[in-house]
Amino acid sequence: SVMFARYRVTNKSAARRRVRLYLVIRPLQVNPPWQFLNGAGGAAHIGAISMPRGSSDVSVNGRAAIAAYPAPSGFVTAAFDDGNIVDGLRSGAVVSLPAANDAFGLASGAMEYMLDLPPGGTSPPIDLEIPLHRNADLGAALASEVVGSAVYKDARGASRTSHPRSITVRQESAASVRIDNALERTRAEWREKLGRVxxxxxxxxxxxxxxxxxxxxxxxxxxxxxxxxxxxxxxxxxxxxxxxxxxxxxxxxxxxxxxxxxxxxxxxxxxxxxxxxxxxxxxxxxxxxxxxxxxxxxxxxxxxxxxxxxxxxxxxxxxxxxxxxxxxxxxxxxxxxxxxxxxxxxxxxxxxxxxxxxxxxxxxxxxxxxxxxxxxxxxxxxxxxxxxxxxxxxxxxxxxxxxxxxxxxxxxxxxxxxxxxxxxxxxxxxxxxxxxxxxxxxxxxxxxxxxxxxxxxxxxxxxxxxxxxxxxxxxxxxxxxxxxxxxxxxxxxxxxxxxxxxxxxxxxxxxxxxxxxxxxxxxxxxxxxxxxxxxxxxxxxxxxxxxxxxxxxFAYERESDSTLVLAAGVKEEWLNAPGVRVTSLSTHYGPLTYTISAQGSAVTFSLRPGTRVPPGGIVIKSPRTIPVMSARVNGSATPITNSEVHIRALPATVTLEYGN
Structure with a gap:
């Protein structure tokens, strides 16, 4: 698998700005030293780092580790003896060398981007491709990416199609367009995965x-x-x-x-x-x-x-x-x-x-x-x-x-x-x-x-x-x-x-x-x-x-009496408009969809069909702290027991009255 990182710089001042952006490769792990389980955290080994002039690929320890789109305007390196590369970049003391070798395994490198930003302007995207496995091939993910549309389901379950912008209307590189398309496709996949319920x-x-x-x-x-x-x-x-x-x-x-x-x-x-x-x-x-x-x-x-x-x-x-x-x-x-x-x-x-x-x-x-x-x-x-x-x-x-x-x-x-x-x-x-x-x-x-x-x-x-x-x-x-x-x-x-x-x-x-x-x-x-x-x-x-x-x-199965209990943890403030909506929540009795809304002294539950009614029925818990005065299921009065209302058939509209 491959990770893409995208950078943009925005000038929020009222004056034109010429700025340098440095993207730094340092010999550090995500895990610090005190994260010790299954391997020591802290430093990462960079014995050699290079970026040949005119190339967009950074090589770390002899393998292509990062591809940059577009290629940077410059690349600088530092060995351990040269000191902290960030301090050197701030002071201008780092020499623009395309490669560094370090016997301690603590070399660093930095890609340099020169940006000219008008007031309120934002730079074109700078994209990095970073393979997460040693055998990953830089550029392979983009090579397989084509311009097209992505279909996903929105929060209501309706199908939607995303259309990436055509390369013909973009003033950016082909790589950026492909990354845009991969990004939109990935977003569509996650919308579907996170929107099933x-x-x-x-x-x-x-x-x-x-x-x-x-x-x-x-x-x-x-x-x-x-x-x-x-x-x-x-x-x-x-x-x-x-x-x-x-x-x-x-x-x-x-x-x-x-x-x-x-x-x-x-x-x-x-x-x-x-x-x-x-x-x-x-x-x-x-x-x-x-x-x-x-x-x-x-x-x-x-x-x-x-x-x-x-x-x-x-x-x-x-x-x-x-x-x-x-x-x-x-x-x-x-x-x-x-x-x-x-x-x-x-x-x-x-x-x-x-x-x-x-x-x-x-x-x-x-x-x-x-x-x-x-x-x-x-x-x-x-x-x-x-x-x-x-x-x-x-x-x-x-x-x-x-x-x-x-x-x-x-x-x-x-x-x-x-x-x-x-x-x-x-x-x-x-x-x-x-x-x-x-x-x-x-x-x-x-x-x-x-x-x-x-x-x-x-x-x-x-x-x-x-x-x-x-x-x-x-x-x-x-x-x-x-x-x-x-x-x-x-x-x-x-x-x-x-x-x-x-x-x-x-x-x-x-x-x-x-x-x-x-x-x-x-x-x-x-x-x-x-x-x-x-x-x-x-x-x-x-x-x-x-x-x-x-x-x-919102729903749990109560094993003692084979019931499905709804709204036992719904906060009273959640009843405020637009209320509560649960869509396609999977239960032992099938998908559950219902809404809760409040109007005046009444709270209304609307339960859609599609859920099998359990042997003990469906139980609605009162979401308010004050006592329920009366309850109706599909228009008919129904008893209230311990602030619970039992439902024996779906669909159902349940109205709880609390008085004034």
């Missing part, structure tokens, strides 16, 4: 939408072929953990093909004994046991089917699902021997063995309830798939699900009792508090209605009042945090705590760096200038956590 909000919600779209783009960019990766530098590898939850975000936003490709690419790395590897990189599967991976793979296969109805892929993956179930069952049976039936080890009975899948336990493996949550999700989804496919294992798998849940819950309750804690513990050994880990019991675990309700509520009350708010208002000093906490936003939505969800999300937005990029790193330092390891940036598992939590505000 849309959420439209008033200006108060624009940052939310921009963040959703940006992180969807980053997820797609970070992919390496079919492999879904959380980053492109430190984390240039694929985890089933990250991949399964990131796939959920992709499915909801209309990118089922990317998820199918990921499943088919990852599945063959399964071991003969049924174990699903935690991670795959260029060297193959990683053998380190991380016991969340098996349930995550099963969940991914089921979730893909729930969004697509692709029965053929589920049938194809069924033998692998069965092997993963058998492997999980063998793991839990290792904790069902006499050794674990009494005494201190009773808390481990029936659980999966300890592992390091939860990163908080990387120093010492623990019996992590994170692993057990995904194992339960896996047993549950395996049983559901067996029933859907009419497989004979259905009854066996339902029994496995029930038996494992019994042991899992018994372990948590015993830990809470013996350790005298009032929250859900994150591991059996430590009885530790980790609300970010516990969010998975709610989603994708789907266990919210079965968990000990007092402990569940206490867990997230404690997180919000004792952890989050003190950190947000500065009364609790911390060095940093991981934005995986964005999962708590979706949990608050499903707990019916919309105000907490938005309070948290507004604070998390402050740590998008730079803010215009609408992204998060994996680790956030409270001091943005402190040089510490931040994982990767943009980190797209974090980004997918945001997408899932944000979309939960």
């Amino acid at each position: 849309t959420v439209d909000l008033p200006p108060a919600g624009q940052r939310h939408i921009e963040t959703m779209r940006a992180n969807l783009a980053y997820i797609l960019i970070n992919r390496d072929g079919a492999a879904i990766q959380p980053g492109s530098r430190s984390y240039s590898r694929s985890w089933i953990r990250d991949g399964s939850l990131t796939s959920t975000a992709l499915l909801r936003l209309g990118h089922a093909r990317a998820v199918r490709d990921f499943i088919e690419w990852y599945a063959p790395y399964q071991y003969d004994n049924g174990k699903i590897p935690c991670c795959v990189d260029e060297h193959g599967a990683t053998p380190v046991p991380e016991n969340d991976s098996h349930g995550q793979f099963i969940y991914l296969v089921a979730e893909y089917y729930r969004h697509t109805g692709d029965r053929a892929l589920m049938e194809k993956m069924w033998p692998r699902v069965m092997k993963a179930v058998s492997y999980m069952d063998s793991l839990r049976r290792s904790r069902m021997t006499a050794e674990f039936q009494s005494g201190d080890k009773r808390i481990f009975y029936g659980l999966l063995p300890q592992s390091i899948s939860h990163e908080g336990y990387s120093a010492k493996p623990m019996h992590s309830y994170w692993d057990d949550t995904f194992a339960l999700r896996g047993f549950k989804d395996a049983a559901w798939m067996a029933e859907t496919l009419n497989k004979p294992e259905a009854k066996q798998y339902r029994a496995l699900e029930a038996d494992f849940r019994k042991d899992f819950y018994a372990s948590m309750e015993l830990v809470m009792k013996t350790r005298n804690i009032d929250h859900l513990p994150a591991s059996a050994e430590l009885a530790d508090f980790d609300a970010t880990s516990t969010t998975t019991m709610v989603s994708p675990g789907g266990e919210m209605h079965l968990l000990p309700q007092v402990a569940l509520n206490r867990t997230f009350d404690k997180y919000f009042t004792q952890e989050f708010v003190p950190r947000a208002n500065g009364t609790k000093k911390v060095d940093g945090y991981t934005p995986y906490e964005l999962r708590a936003v979706g949990t608050f939505v499903q707990l019916g705590q919309k105000d907490r969800a938005h309070y948290a999300l507004d604070w998390f937005f402050r740590d998008q760096r730079p803010p215009e990029w609408r992204m998060w790193s994996e680790g956030v330092n409270m001091d943005p200038k402190k040089p510490t390891f931040i994982g990767d940036m943009p980190h797209t598992w974090v980004g997918s956590d945001y997408i899932r939590s944000f979309l939960d505000m």
